[in-house]
Amino acid sequence: MAPNTQVLTICLSRIGDVCRMRMYDIILKKREGRELTTGEIKHFIAGYTAGDIPDYQASALLMTIYFQGLSDRETVDLTMAMSDSGERAALSAIPGIKVDKHSTGGVGDKTTLVLVPLVAAAGVPVAKMSGRGLGHTGGTVDKLESIPGFKAELEHGKFIEQVSMTGAAVVTQTGHLAPADKKLYALRDVTATVDSIPLIAGSIMSKKIAAGADAIVLDVKVGNGAFMRDIESSFKLARTMVSIGNLAGRRTVALVTGMDQPLGYAVGNALEVKEAVETLRGRGPGDLVELCMALGSVMLLLAGKAGNLETGRKILSDLLVSGKALEKFKDLIAAQEGDPRVTMEDGFLPVATIIEDVPASYTGYVQAVHAGKIGRAAMLLGAGREKKDSPIDLSAGIVLRKKAGDRVVAGETTAVMHTGDKQNLTAIKKIIQKAYEIGEKKPELQPLIYGMVPESL
Ligand code: URA
Numbered sequence: 001m002a003p004n005t006q007v008l009t010i011c012l013s014r015i016g017d018v019c020r021m022r023m024y025d026i027i028l029k030k031r032e033g034r035e036l037t038t039g040e041i042k043h044f045i046a047g048y049t050a051g052d053i054p055d056y057q058a059s060a061l062l063m064t065i066y067f068q069g070l071s072d073r074e075t076v077d078l079t080m081a082m083s084d085s086g087e088r089a090a091l092s093a094i095p096g097i098k099v100d101k102h103s104t105g106g107v108g109d110k111t112t113l114v115l116v117p118l119v120a121a122a123g124v125p126v127a128k129m130s131g132r133g134l135g136h137t138g139g140t141v142d143k144l145e146s147i148p149g150f151k152a153e154l155e156h157g158k159f160i161e162q163v164s165m166t167g168a169a170v171v172t173q174t175g176h177l178a179p180a181d182k183k184l185y186a187l188r189d190v191t192a193t194v195d196s197i198p199l200i201a202g203s204i205m206s207k208k209i210a211a212g213a214d215a216i217v218l219d220v221k222v223g224n225g226a227f228m229r230d231i232e233s234s235f236k237l238a239r240t241m242v243s244i245g246n247l248a249g250r251r252t253v254a255l256v257t258g259m260d261q262p263l264g265y266a267v268g269n270a271l272e273v274k275e276a277v278e279t280l281r282g283r284g285p286g287d288l289v290e291l292c293m294a295l296g297s298v299m300l301l302l303a304g305k306a307g308n309l310e311t312g313r314k315i316l317s318d319l320l321v322s323g324k325a326l327e328k329f330k331d332l333i334a335a336q337e338g339d340p341r342v343t344m345e346d347g348f349l350p351v352a353t354i355i356e357d358v359p360a361s362y363t364g365y366v367q368a369v370h371a372g373k374i375g376r377a378a379m380l381l382g383a384g385r386e387k388k389d390s391p392i393d394l395s396a397g398i399v400l401r402k403k404a405g406d407r408v409v410a411g412e413t414t415a416v417m418h419t420g421d422k423q424n425l426t427a428i429k430k431i432i433q434k435a436y437e438i439g440e441k442k443p444e445l446q447p448l449i450y451g452m453v454p455e456s457l
Contacts, residue, residue, distance in 0.1 A: 097125075
Protein backbone atom coordinates (compact mmCIF):
# COMPACT_ATOMS: atom_id res chain seq x y z
CA MET A 1 0.00 0.00 0.00
CA ALA A 2 1.38 3.50 -0.84
CA PRO A 3 2.22 5.48 2.33
CA ASN A 4 -0.43 8.18 1.74
CA THR A 5 -3.17 5.60 1.36
CA GLN A 6 -1.94 3.97 4.53
CA VAL A 7 -2.16 7.25 6.45
CA LEU A 8 -5.62 7.87 5.03
CA THR A 9 -6.84 4.45 6.10
CA ILE A 10 -5.41 4.71 9.61
CA CYS A 11 -6.86 8.19 9.86
CA LEU A 12 -10.32 7.18 8.78
CA SER A 13 -10.58 4.66 11.54
CA ARG A 14 -9.01 6.95 14.13
CA ILE A 15 -9.93 10.57 13.91
CA GLY A 16 -13.11 11.10 11.98
CA ASP A 17 -13.02 14.50 10.29
CA VAL A 18 -9.27 14.94 10.19
CA CYS A 19 -9.22 11.88 7.94
CA ARG A 20 -9.72 13.75 4.75
CA MET A 21 -6.28 15.23 5.21
CA ARG A 22 -3.38 14.06 3.13
CA MET A 23 0.25 15.01 3.74
CA TYR A 24 0.58 15.82 0.04
CA ASP A 25 -2.10 18.54 0.36
CA ILE A 26 -0.58 19.92 3.58
CA ILE A 27 2.86 20.23 1.94
CA LEU A 28 1.35 21.84 -1.16
CA LYS A 29 -0.69 24.31 0.91
CA LYS A 30 2.38 25.45 2.84
CA ARG A 31 4.47 25.54 -0.34
CA GLU A 32 1.92 28.01 -1.75
CA GLY A 33 2.35 30.16 1.37
CA ARG A 34 -1.09 29.46 2.85
CA GLU A 35 -1.73 29.07 6.57
CA LEU A 36 -2.21 25.54 7.91
CA THR A 37 -5.15 24.84 10.21
CA THR A 38 -4.75 23.56 13.77
CA GLY A 39 -6.12 20.20 12.59
CA GLU A 40 -3.57 19.93 9.77
CA ILE A 41 -0.69 20.64 12.15
CA LYS A 42 -2.03 18.10 14.65
CA HIS A 43 -2.42 15.58 11.84
CA PHE A 44 1.21 16.05 10.80
CA ILE A 45 2.62 15.78 14.33
CA ALA A 46 0.45 12.82 15.37
CA GLY A 47 1.08 10.96 12.11
CA TYR A 48 4.84 11.58 12.14
CA THR A 49 5.24 10.57 15.79
CA ALA A 50 3.26 7.37 15.19
CA GLY A 51 5.45 6.51 12.20
CA ASP A 52 2.53 6.80 9.76
CA ILE A 53 4.00 9.77 7.89
CA PRO A 54 7.32 8.97 6.21
CA ASP A 55 10.53 11.00 6.63
CA TYR A 56 10.45 12.19 3.00
CA GLN A 57 7.09 13.92 3.45
CA ALA A 58 8.04 15.33 6.86
CA SER A 59 11.32 16.62 5.32
CA ALA A 60 9.44 18.29 2.48
CA LEU A 61 7.11 20.03 4.92
CA LEU A 62 10.03 21.15 7.10
CA MET A 63 11.75 22.66 4.07
CA THR A 64 8.60 24.51 2.99
CA ILE A 65 8.24 25.82 6.56
CA TYR A 66 11.89 26.87 6.43
CA PHE A 67 11.19 29.03 3.36
CA GLN A 68 7.56 30.09 3.93
CA GLY A 69 7.68 30.45 7.73
CA LEU A 70 4.76 29.94 10.12
CA SER A 71 2.31 32.50 11.48
CA ASP A 72 2.24 33.06 15.26
CA ARG A 73 -0.88 30.92 15.50
CA GLU A 74 0.66 28.08 13.48
CA THR A 75 3.83 28.25 15.64
CA VAL A 76 1.77 27.93 18.83
CA ASP A 77 -0.20 25.03 17.31
CA LEU A 78 3.00 23.25 16.29
CA THR A 79 4.50 23.74 19.76
CA MET A 80 1.41 22.49 21.60
CA ALA A 81 1.02 19.49 19.27
CA MET A 82 4.67 18.51 19.91
CA SER A 83 4.34 19.14 23.63
CA ASP A 84 1.20 16.95 23.74
CA SER A 85 2.89 14.14 21.78
CA GLY A 86 4.20 12.47 24.95
CA GLU A 87 4.13 12.67 28.72
CA ARG A 88 4.14 15.83 30.81
CA ALA A 89 6.38 15.92 33.87
CA ALA A 90 4.22 16.21 36.97
CA LEU A 91 5.92 18.64 39.33
CA SER A 92 2.84 19.49 41.40
CA ALA A 93 4.07 17.35 44.32
CA ILE A 94 6.93 19.83 44.79
CA PRO A 95 5.73 22.78 46.87
CA GLY A 96 6.37 26.31 45.56
CA ILE A 97 6.67 27.99 42.18
CA LYS A 98 9.01 25.99 39.99
CA VAL A 99 11.12 28.09 37.61
CA ASP A 100 13.02 26.59 34.69
CA LYS A 101 15.86 28.19 32.75
CA HIS A 102 16.95 27.50 29.19
CA SER A 103 19.87 28.73 27.11
CA THR A 104 19.85 28.40 23.33
CA GLY A 105 23.47 27.33 23.75
CA GLY A 106 26.90 28.84 23.50
CA VAL A 107 30.59 28.22 24.05
CA GLY A 108 31.65 28.03 27.71
CA ASP A 109 28.05 28.48 28.85
CA LYS A 110 28.05 26.96 32.33
CA THR A 111 25.34 29.27 33.75
CA THR A 112 23.03 26.32 34.58
CA LEU A 113 25.74 24.81 36.82
CA VAL A 114 25.82 28.07 38.79
CA LEU A 115 22.16 29.06 38.64
CA VAL A 116 20.60 25.78 39.76
CA PRO A 117 22.25 25.78 43.23
CA LEU A 118 22.23 29.58 43.51
CA VAL A 119 18.50 29.98 42.87
CA ALA A 120 17.70 26.87 44.94
CA ALA A 121 19.66 28.40 47.83
CA ALA A 122 17.26 31.36 47.60
CA GLY A 123 14.37 28.94 48.25
CA VAL A 124 13.14 28.43 44.67
CA PRO A 125 12.78 24.71 43.84
CA VAL A 126 14.64 23.87 40.63
CA ALA A 127 13.62 20.64 38.87
CA LYS A 128 15.95 20.76 35.89
CA MET A 129 15.89 18.42 32.94
CA SER A 130 18.87 18.84 30.68
CA GLY A 131 20.49 17.29 27.67
CA ARG A 132 23.77 15.84 26.59
CA GLY A 133 25.45 18.04 24.04
CA LEU A 134 26.20 17.85 20.36
CA GLY A 135 28.92 20.17 19.05
CA HIS A 136 31.46 22.29 20.94
CA THR A 137 31.34 20.75 24.41
CA GLY A 138 28.95 18.51 26.24
CA GLY A 139 25.61 19.70 27.58
CA THR A 140 24.91 20.37 31.26
CA VAL A 141 24.50 16.64 31.95
CA ASP A 142 27.89 15.80 30.41
CA LYS A 143 29.49 18.57 32.46
CA LEU A 144 27.97 17.21 35.68
CA GLU A 145 28.99 13.69 34.74
CA SER A 146 32.63 14.80 34.85
CA ILE A 147 32.12 14.77 38.64
CA PRO A 148 33.12 11.23 39.72
CA GLY A 149 30.07 9.10 40.54
CA PHE A 150 27.45 11.69 39.50
CA LYS A 151 24.19 10.06 38.30
CA ALA A 152 21.93 12.06 36.01
CA GLU A 153 19.52 9.23 35.14
CA LEU A 154 17.05 9.48 38.01
CA GLU A 155 13.72 7.74 38.05
CA HIS A 156 10.88 10.34 38.13
CA GLY A 157 9.79 9.62 41.72
CA LYS A 158 13.37 10.02 42.95
CA PHE A 159 13.75 13.24 40.98
CA ILE A 160 10.66 14.76 42.64
CA GLU A 161 11.77 13.51 46.06
CA GLN A 162 15.23 15.05 45.65
CA VAL A 163 13.86 18.46 44.60
CA SER A 164 11.45 18.39 47.56
CA MET A 165 14.26 17.47 50.01
CA THR A 166 17.31 19.28 48.59
CA GLY A 167 15.64 22.03 46.59
CA ALA A 168 17.32 21.08 43.32
CA ALA A 169 18.06 18.22 40.92
CA VAL A 170 19.47 18.01 37.41
CA VAL A 171 18.52 14.95 35.38
CA THR A 172 18.61 13.81 31.76
CA GLN A 173 15.52 14.63 29.84
CA THR A 174 13.47 11.51 29.27
CA GLY A 175 12.59 10.51 25.71
CA HIS A 176 8.95 10.39 26.82
CA LEU A 177 8.74 14.22 26.89
CA ALA A 178 7.81 15.72 23.49
CA PRO A 179 8.84 12.64 21.44
CA ALA A 180 7.63 14.41 18.28
CA ASP A 181 10.31 17.05 18.78
CA LYS A 182 12.98 14.41 19.37
CA LYS A 183 12.15 12.76 16.04
CA LEU A 184 11.74 16.02 14.14
CA TYR A 185 14.91 17.60 15.56
CA ALA A 186 16.93 14.59 14.37
CA LEU A 187 15.36 14.98 10.92
CA ARG A 188 16.01 18.75 10.86
CA ASP A 189 19.62 18.08 11.74
CA VAL A 190 20.15 16.11 8.51
CA THR A 191 17.91 18.18 6.22
CA ALA A 192 19.43 21.66 6.81
CA THR A 193 16.27 22.91 8.49
CA VAL A 194 17.52 23.62 12.02
CA ASP A 195 17.96 27.39 11.80
CA SER A 196 14.34 28.41 11.28
CA ILE A 197 12.87 30.67 13.98
CA PRO A 198 9.42 29.02 14.24
CA LEU A 199 10.98 25.55 14.23
CA ILE A 200 13.56 26.43 16.91
CA ALA A 201 10.95 28.22 19.05
CA GLY A 202 8.52 25.31 18.74
CA SER A 203 11.19 22.74 19.48
CA ILE A 204 12.52 24.44 22.62
CA MET A 205 9.15 25.51 24.01
CA SER A 206 7.48 22.12 23.41
CA LYS A 207 10.08 20.56 25.74
CA LYS A 208 9.93 23.38 28.29
CA ILE A 209 6.13 23.19 28.47
CA ALA A 210 6.20 19.39 28.78
CA ALA A 211 8.87 19.69 31.50
CA GLY A 212 6.20 21.18 33.72
CA ALA A 213 7.72 24.30 35.37
CA ASP A 214 5.39 27.19 36.29
CA ALA A 215 7.71 29.85 34.90
CA ILE A 216 10.52 29.88 32.33
CA VAL A 217 13.52 32.19 31.90
CA LEU A 218 15.14 32.02 28.47
CA ASP A 219 18.68 33.03 27.56
CA VAL A 220 18.69 33.61 23.80
CA LYS A 221 22.25 33.90 22.55
CA VAL A 222 23.41 36.03 19.65
CA GLY A 223 26.82 36.01 17.98
CA ASN A 224 29.23 33.84 16.03
CA GLY A 225 29.09 31.07 18.66
CA ALA A 226 25.27 30.89 18.65
CA PHE A 227 22.44 29.70 16.39
CA MET A 228 21.36 33.28 15.84
CA ARG A 229 24.05 35.47 14.29
CA ASP A 230 22.19 38.82 14.22
CA ILE A 231 20.46 40.81 16.93
CA GLU A 232 17.18 41.25 15.08
CA SER A 233 16.68 37.48 14.58
CA SER A 234 17.57 36.81 18.21
CA PHE A 235 14.94 39.23 19.46
CA LYS A 236 12.44 37.70 17.04
CA LEU A 237 13.22 34.22 18.40
CA ALA A 238 13.01 35.55 21.98
CA ARG A 239 9.64 37.26 21.36
CA THR A 240 8.25 34.14 19.67
CA MET A 241 9.25 31.90 22.60
CA VAL A 242 7.98 34.35 25.24
CA SER A 243 4.64 34.61 23.51
CA ILE A 244 4.32 30.79 23.19
CA GLY A 245 5.17 30.36 26.89
CA ASN A 246 2.68 32.98 27.97
CA LEU A 247 -0.06 31.52 25.75
CA ALA A 248 0.59 28.12 27.31
CA GLY A 249 0.00 29.67 30.75
CA ARG A 250 3.68 29.80 31.83
CA ARG A 251 5.16 33.09 32.96
CA THR A 252 8.03 33.48 30.49
CA VAL A 253 10.76 36.13 30.14
CA ALA A 254 13.78 36.16 27.81
CA LEU A 255 17.14 37.89 27.86
CA VAL A 256 19.07 38.29 24.61
CA THR A 257 22.77 37.92 25.44
CA GLY A 258 26.06 38.01 23.57
CA MET A 259 27.94 34.95 22.34
CA ASP A 260 30.69 36.49 20.21
CA GLN A 261 33.35 35.27 22.63
CA PRO A 262 33.14 32.33 25.07
CA LEU A 263 31.49 32.95 28.43
CA GLY A 264 34.05 32.97 31.22
CA TYR A 265 37.46 31.42 30.56
CA ALA A 266 36.84 27.65 30.64
CA VAL A 267 35.47 25.64 27.70
CA GLY A 268 35.13 21.88 28.29
CA ASN A 269 33.24 19.70 30.72
CA ALA A 270 35.37 19.26 33.89
CA LEU A 271 37.06 22.63 33.22
CA GLU A 272 33.63 24.31 33.28
CA VAL A 273 32.62 22.55 36.51
CA LYS A 274 35.79 23.94 38.09
CA GLU A 275 34.94 27.46 36.91
CA ALA A 276 31.34 27.09 38.13
CA VAL A 277 32.66 26.10 41.59
CA GLU A 278 34.92 29.18 41.61
CA THR A 279 31.90 31.30 40.68
CA LEU A 280 29.84 29.80 43.52
CA ARG A 281 32.80 30.68 45.80
CA GLY A 282 32.33 34.31 44.73
CA ARG A 283 35.45 34.31 42.53
CA GLY A 284 33.90 33.87 39.08
CA PRO A 285 34.78 35.74 35.88
CA GLY A 286 32.93 39.05 35.48
CA ASP A 287 30.82 38.14 32.44
CA LEU A 288 29.67 34.82 33.91
CA VAL A 289 28.80 36.39 37.26
CA GLU A 290 26.90 39.22 35.56
CA LEU A 291 24.88 36.82 33.39
CA CYS A 292 24.03 34.62 36.38
CA MET A 293 22.89 37.71 38.32
CA ALA A 294 20.76 38.92 35.41
CA LEU A 295 19.08 35.54 34.75
CA GLY A 296 18.89 34.56 38.43
CA SER A 297 17.20 37.80 39.48
CA VAL A 298 14.48 37.25 36.85
CA MET A 299 14.04 33.69 38.17
CA LEU A 300 13.58 35.03 41.73
CA LEU A 301 11.13 37.66 40.50
CA LEU A 302 8.97 35.09 38.67
CA ALA A 303 9.09 32.77 41.69
CA GLY A 304 7.85 35.59 43.91
CA LYS A 305 11.04 35.54 46.03
CA ALA A 306 12.04 39.11 45.08
CA GLY A 307 9.81 42.14 44.52
CA ASN A 308 12.14 43.56 41.86
CA LEU A 309 15.34 42.72 40.00
CA GLU A 310 17.57 44.81 42.29
CA THR A 311 16.37 42.91 45.37
CA GLY A 312 16.87 39.67 43.45
CA ARG A 313 20.50 40.57 42.71
CA LYS A 314 21.13 41.45 46.36
CA ILE A 315 19.72 38.10 47.53
CA LEU A 316 21.88 36.22 45.03
CA SER A 317 25.11 38.06 45.81
CA ASP A 318 24.57 37.49 49.56
CA LEU A 319 24.19 33.75 48.84
CA LEU A 320 27.50 33.74 46.96
CA VAL A 321 29.33 35.65 49.70
CA SER A 322 27.92 33.53 52.54
CA GLY A 323 28.89 30.25 50.82
CA LYS A 324 25.27 29.02 50.92
CA ALA A 325 25.07 28.67 47.13
CA LEU A 326 28.23 26.52 47.09
CA GLU A 327 26.82 24.46 49.98
CA LYS A 328 23.67 23.85 47.89
CA PHE A 329 25.80 22.63 44.97
CA LYS A 330 27.57 20.26 47.35
CA ASP A 331 24.19 18.90 48.56
CA LEU A 332 22.94 18.45 45.00
CA ILE A 333 26.10 16.56 43.96
CA ALA A 334 25.95 14.31 47.05
CA ALA A 335 22.23 13.59 46.51
CA GLN A 336 23.05 12.40 42.97
CA GLU A 337 25.92 10.20 44.19
CA GLY A 338 28.69 12.49 42.93
CA ASP A 339 31.85 13.23 44.90
CA PRO A 340 31.08 16.48 46.81
CA ARG A 341 34.80 17.07 47.42
CA VAL A 342 34.92 18.73 43.95
CA THR A 343 33.32 21.75 45.64
CA MET A 344 36.00 21.90 48.33
CA GLU A 345 39.41 21.39 46.79
CA ASP A 346 41.26 20.61 43.57
CA GLY A 347 42.24 17.11 42.56
CA PHE A 348 38.88 15.36 42.30
CA LEU A 349 37.89 16.26 38.73
CA PRO A 350 39.43 14.49 35.71
CA VAL A 351 42.60 16.18 34.44
CA ALA A 352 43.90 15.95 30.84
CA THR A 353 47.17 14.13 30.19
CA ILE A 354 48.34 16.74 27.66
CA ILE A 355 48.27 20.42 28.60
CA GLU A 356 49.81 22.79 26.05
CA ASP A 357 49.96 26.58 25.65
CA VAL A 358 48.84 28.49 22.58
CA PRO A 359 51.08 31.55 22.02
CA ALA A 360 49.83 34.84 20.55
CA SER A 361 50.85 35.42 16.93
CA TYR A 362 51.07 39.23 17.29
CA THR A 363 51.42 42.02 19.82
CA GLY A 364 48.42 44.29 20.41
CA TYR A 365 44.95 44.27 21.89
CA VAL A 366 42.63 41.29 21.57
CA GLN A 367 39.81 42.63 19.39
CA ALA A 368 37.72 39.43 19.52
CA VAL A 369 37.94 35.77 20.54
CA HIS A 370 35.77 34.03 17.94
CA ALA A 371 33.50 31.77 20.00
CA GLY A 372 32.60 29.52 17.07
CA LYS A 373 36.28 28.75 16.34
CA ILE A 374 37.11 28.15 20.03
CA GLY A 375 34.09 25.83 20.23
CA ARG A 376 35.26 23.89 17.18
CA ALA A 377 38.80 23.62 18.60
CA ALA A 378 37.41 22.37 21.96
CA MET A 379 35.40 19.72 20.14
CA LEU A 380 38.47 18.57 18.19
CA LEU A 381 40.40 18.29 21.47
CA GLY A 382 37.72 15.79 22.57
CA ALA A 383 35.41 18.00 24.67
CA GLY A 384 32.39 17.67 22.37
CA ARG A 385 30.66 15.22 20.07
CA GLU A 386 30.76 15.52 16.31
CA LYS A 387 28.07 12.81 16.04
CA LYS A 388 25.40 11.77 18.53
CA ASP A 389 27.26 8.64 19.63
CA SER A 390 30.84 9.99 19.54
CA PRO A 391 32.79 9.45 22.75
CA ILE A 392 33.62 12.51 24.82
CA ASP A 393 36.74 13.28 26.88
CA LEU A 394 35.43 14.94 30.05
CA SER A 395 38.88 16.35 30.91
CA ALA A 396 39.42 18.00 27.50
CA GLY A 397 38.92 21.62 26.51
CA ILE A 398 40.48 25.06 26.44
CA VAL A 399 41.20 27.60 29.15
CA LEU A 400 41.44 31.13 27.79
CA ARG A 401 44.06 33.40 29.30
CA LYS A 402 43.12 36.45 27.23
CA LYS A 403 39.75 37.85 26.23
CA ALA A 404 38.56 40.78 24.12
CA GLY A 405 40.08 44.06 25.33
CA ASP A 406 43.19 42.44 26.88
CA ARG A 407 46.71 43.48 25.89
CA VAL A 408 48.91 40.66 24.57
CA VAL A 409 52.54 40.37 23.48
CA ALA A 410 53.59 38.05 20.60
CA GLY A 411 54.55 34.66 22.05
CA GLU A 412 52.58 35.21 25.29
CA THR A 413 50.04 32.51 26.15
CA THR A 414 46.52 33.36 24.96
CA ALA A 415 44.92 30.01 25.76
CA VAL A 416 45.79 26.55 27.09
CA MET A 417 44.71 23.31 25.39
CA HIS A 418 43.73 20.29 27.51
CA THR A 419 43.43 16.91 25.80
CA GLY A 420 44.19 13.22 25.96
CA ASP A 421 44.96 12.97 22.26
CA LYS A 422 48.17 14.35 20.78
CA GLN A 423 47.00 13.98 17.18
CA ASN A 424 46.12 17.18 15.30
CA LEU A 425 47.44 19.44 18.08
CA THR A 426 49.29 21.67 15.60
CA ALA A 427 46.16 22.13 13.47
CA ILE A 428 43.98 22.79 16.53
CA LYS A 429 46.51 25.31 17.84
CA LYS A 430 46.21 27.16 14.50
CA ILE A 431 42.40 27.27 14.83
CA ILE A 432 42.78 28.83 18.30
CA GLN A 433 45.34 31.34 17.02
CA LYS A 434 42.92 32.29 14.23
CA ALA A 435 40.15 32.72 16.80
CA TYR A 436 42.19 35.53 18.36
CA GLU A 437 41.85 38.73 16.37
CA ILE A 438 44.63 41.05 17.50
CA GLY A 439 44.84 44.73 16.52
CA GLU A 440 46.59 47.91 17.53
CA LYS A 441 43.77 49.81 19.22
CA LYS A 442 41.91 48.91 22.39
CA PRO A 443 38.54 47.74 21.06
CA GLU A 444 35.08 48.81 22.11
CA LEU A 445 33.58 45.74 23.77
CA GLN A 446 30.29 44.17 22.64
CA PRO A 447 27.52 44.22 25.26
CA LEU A 448 26.95 41.07 27.29
CA ILE A 449 23.21 41.71 27.61
CA TYR A 450 21.37 43.21 24.64
CA GLY A 451 17.98 43.44 26.26
CA MET A 452 15.03 41.73 27.88
CA VAL A 453 11.77 40.53 26.37
CA PRO A 454 9.24 40.80 29.19
CA GLU A 455 6.10 38.75 29.69
CA SER A 456 3.50 39.57 27.06
CA LEU A 457 0.43 38.71 29.16
N1 URA B 1 17.61 23.52 20.64
C1 URA B 1 16.47 22.79 20.54
O1 URA B 1 16.09 22.12 21.49
N2 URA B 1 15.81 22.83 19.38
C2 URA B 1 16.19 23.57 18.32
O2 URA B 1 15.53 23.57 17.31
C3 URA B 1 17.37 24.33 18.44
C4 URA B 1 18.05 24.28 19.61
